[in-house]
Amino acid sequence: MRTATRSLLLLMLACSSAPEAPSASSKQALQPDEVAPRDLAVILPLIDDAPVHAEASLGTAGRALPESWYRAVERAFDGTDAEDALQHENRYGDWRLVSFRVAPCSPLQPALGPDTEALCWPEVRLVWQPVLEDERIHARFSPAFADDRAIHALYDVAPERTADAETAARVRAWIARLREGGRLTSAERATFVAQRDAAARALVEAAVALRGEGLPRSAFEGLAARPETFDAASAELFRARVVHFLERYAAPRALRELTAFSLPEGREPAHLDAWIFVAFEGQEGAIRPVPIRLTAPDDGRELFDFGFAQVASQGRDDEALHAALPTLERDAIEASVLLEAGDRERLGAVIADRRERLVPHTSCASCHKLNPLTFDFHNLSYLEDRDVTVAPRVERDVALDLAWIRANLGGEPAPTPDPDPTPDPDPTPDPDPTPDPEPTPDPDPTPDPEPAPDPEPAPDPAPTPDPEPTPDALGFEDVTPRAIPDADARGTTLTFSSERAFVVGTVRAELSIRHSYRGDLRVELEHDGRIWPLHARAGGGADDLVLDLETDLFAGSTSQGVWTLRVADEARADVGELERVRLTIRPSDAPPPAEAWSARWEGDPVAIPDDDPTGVELVLEGPGAA
Structure with missing residues (x-):
């Protein structure tokens, strides 16, 4: 009977849609x-x-x-x-x-x-x-x-x-x-x-x-x-x-x-x-x-x-x-x-x-x-x-x-380059230039006293204060020289902890390492289960390593928690030290994560009814509840 069941199941699968590349909608579902x-x-x-x-x-x-x-x-x-x-x-x-x-x-x-x-x-x-x-x-x-x-x-x-x-x-x-x-x-x-x-x-x-x-x-x-x-x-x-x-x-x-x-x-x-x-x-x-x-x-x-x-x-x-x-x-x-x-x-x-x-x-x-x-x-x-x-x-x-x-794989699937040629018909809207005579009535802009309001966009230096989030950015700096163990993949680690919680946009890392063979070095920043490889044993026998890099790898994560920088020397002989580290964590425009809260039931024990799908319902109201 088991063999018959398997055969039927396999037949059902074989008769289903062919295993072609997933549709765009299924890709977006990931x-x-x-x-x-x-x-x-x-x-x-x-x-x-x-x-x-x-x-x-x-x-x-x-x-x-x-x-x-x-x-x-x-x-x-x-x-x-x-x-x-x-x-x-x-x-x-x-x-x-x-x-x-x-x-x-x-x-x-x-x-x-x-x-x-x-x-x-x-x-x-x-x-x-x-x-x-x-x-x-x-x-x-x-x-x-x-x-x-x-x-x-x-x-x-x-x-x-x-x-x-x-x-x-x-x-x-x-x-x-x-x-x-x-x-x-x-x-x-x-x-x-x-x-x-x-x-x-x-x-x-x-x-x-x-x-x-x-x-x-x-x-x-x-x-x-x-x-x-x-x-x-x-x-x-x-x-x-x-x-x-x-x-x-x-x-x-x-x-x-x-x-x-x-x-x-x-x-x-x-x-x-x-x-x-x-x-x-x-x-x-x-x-x-x-x-x-x-x-x-x-x-x-x-x-x-x-x-x-x-x-x-x-x-x-x-x-x-x-x-x-x-x-x-x-x-x-x-x-x-x-x-x-x-x-x-x-x-x-x-x-x-x-x-x-x-x-x-x-x-x-x-x-x-x-x-x-x-x-x-x-x-x-x-x-x-x-x-x-x-x-x-x-x-x-x-x-x-x-x-x-x-x-x-977090964003929407990138369009395959092949569809890009298909939009090549976009030149067909070249007829749009034919209505270009319509721009000749551009005298309409000339009466534009609207340019006068155009200065109103000038006060749009409000966007320039967009650097105002920069003051809200999180900054960590360590200038204590730290020896990097030779030929030790564990290396030296620095941890920075943040109590502040906001949605991360970009992270900038600036660091200076004195070392006689930069090709021995591996540098990584880890946070929230994500790892940013800043340097991976590149550069051969050149001396020292100075980095100033920015990434959006951590975008969408919360700034709260531990940020770990690891610097390792993975080969023998040459040695060095980490001289300076500075991290700048900038917020994104996304709304901040909801405030975490916890609750505890302190009433009498409540019996759970046997064989009853209704069960017991406890209502816990968090911050902001009516």
């Missing part, structure tokens, strides 16, 4: 503040009433996880420490989707820089695991047991979903150029950013549309299993929506990259203490093994080639890397890789933050070794029959993605 963590990190339960298996059909796109990919992964592990563990412990039919990530802004460039969060493209990341049901593992019965291995599949959102064929082809070429470390002209960049936002908006809208009907936003806070999976009926509906989403955004031909990791045979992670990683690239629906390479965050140069497999333990990274270390750029590698167990305290926060290290800037094992349980290498998947593991990097990524959505 409310960035409504997007929640569980929209961007979708976790499916281990005991799942309606799992999405590897062989799930995506219509004409094929299977969700093609069996040919799975066999290629099996072959890649042959000859490694994992050997034939997959063949002995799992079948293709055991593999199911356990989670997926919706990433609105996946960085494209090989190196970190000021454009890392701008020159990006939306991406979907699927996580597959083999889950055994009703099995006896190590003499213990388990209703659901996830083996210690996973497949991560990454898909670019197709530009064709929101652009015509010609524009989409240009966007694809720009994406390829950026991934190679190339640049865009200012005109190309403007079009690219407009298309990026359109594609990201469509993806996020599709993710939010997965929600079960009637569930409030609060049901999607935190990172845990989706609420739609808590009962069988809603789980079936949710599965159908997920499969439809995969058809649109994770078809096999859209695969860009696939990685997999596995424990050797035996199901004893703490004792076996070896995890093997392999990597592939997508090729028109097929996959091809590729070497795993470690690159430098400052310019993307190669630091080490692991070959076609990387092996690591809880305490050490790949022995091949350790053996080659004396001949390599040791300082650069030690700043990015958890070579030994003790490195996690020093580097964990750096590796967990994509603004500090992109995935290629550290080793596969380092990315997977940030969990409190040292033999849990999972990022957004399951270790055996435990609760889902949500790694620190995933938590940080989701927080950054939510901030990016608020900062970049």
